[in-house]
Amino acid sequence: MRTRPYSEVDVFSDEPYRGNALAVVHDADGLSAEQMQRFAAWTNLSETTFLLPPSSPEADYRVRIFTGKEELPFAGHPTLGAARAWLDAGGRPGVDGTVRQECAAGLIPVRADGDSLAFQAPPLTRYGPVDEPLIHRLADILGIQREKILAASWLVNGPQWIGVRLASAREVLDLQPDPGKAGELEIGVVGPYDAAGEAAFEVRAFVGGDPVWEDPVTGSLNAGLGQWLTDTANAAPPYTASQGTVLGRRGRVHMSQRDGKIWVGGHVTSCIKGTVRL
Incomplete structure (x- = not known):
């Protein structure tokens, strides 16, 4: 040593x-x-x-x-x-x-x-829709009905993220997921705030099998979410995402786009x- x-x-x-x-x-x-x-x-x-x-x-x-x-x-x-x-x-x-x-x-x-x-x-190394059986499993892990999940996509850029889009930031904040059901899945959840404010979205990140089950603020996930939300016209950079709220943190991730590239x-x-x- x-x-x-x-x-x-x-x-x-x-x-x-x-x-x-x-x-x-x-x-x-x-x-x-x-x-x-x-x-x-x-x-x-x-x-x-x-x-x-x-x-x-x-x-x-x-x-x-x-x-x-x-x-x-x-x-x-x-x-x-x-x-x-x-x-x-x-x-x-x-x-x-x-x-x-x-x-x-x-x-x-x-x-x-x-x-x-x-x-x-x-670049995302895996990017595309999630099959329906896995979406049902994600809903079960997150403790919500399948109908609450508006869309889901693989967002792999190192970590094996699966992005899940809900209707509102409030729904994201209210989640009470079950880590015992997650296995090795890495799940990122995003929902928009209704009113204009400092943050456009609330984000939460859950990492199955890891000692740190909920990550406080996650750059790789926000990078993937930024690409997905932009490609599907659910966001227009620049915008700010809030993360870590339920953990007592005040994470702010500033998303921008330059020459077609997402910056975090x-x-x-x-x-x-x-x-x-x-």
């Missing part, structure tokens, strides 16, 4: 400790996947990241992303949080101000504007800096 720089950041909220926490281990060279997975489980956060030298000449750094149970090729709040930690540690973006983060899913551009960052959503942004705050022995 050796001492390595360590930080924790809060992602997707302009109020510190009201977003989604991310652990970041800097200078992670020499750590095995087993060691990374063990530490990620120990932090008991939704994700833990490890910063490494890039293998691509186009990248500024490389990141490996772990939940408490598995490594992910891509995830949203770890992308913004890792970029914030890299910048705070002295990293310098290219001449265009864009950080180029390498992960298992490829190169992810991240734009920084003060404490706000945004990533370009990677939010405020990121550095909260803890120190060292860890790994």
Whole structure:
């Protein structure tokens, strides 16, 4: 073991400790996947990241992303949080101000504007309708009637999200899902607010089989939802999604579109800096 720089950041909220926490281990060279997975489980956060030298000449750094149970090729709040930690540690973006983060899913551009960052959503690797038997199962897991689900779609971009659209934000907030029925499914639910306000949608994310059953604020899910809602004319970026309300968080995910690409942004705050022995 050796001492390595360590930080924790809060992602997707302009109020510190009201977003989604991310652990970041800097200078992670020499750590095995087993060691990374063990530490990620120990932090008991939704994700833990490890910063490494890039293998691509186009990248500024490389990141490996772990939940408490598995490594992910891509995830949203770890992308913004890792970029914030890299910048705070002295990293310098290219001449265009864009950080180029390498992960298992490829190169992810991240734009920084003060404490706000945004990533370009990677392509969905599975995108399309969900079959009717699975929709019935989703309704059972969520504790609602099948008729409440207006539409459902696969939104896979690393995590295996299934998006579920309900009629209102109130219906999303009132959900009382059963984690015992979810198996390994990863379910994202979205519903619109009726009146114009800070947020256009409420989002909730449920991860079956994970120690963190409901994720506080989820960049990868919002990336997929943004693509789906835009393609089906249920949203027109820019808009803001609220998430984490039922958990006492104040997540705000800012969705935009540039040159036909979905961008996912939010405020990121550095909260803890120190060292860890790994």
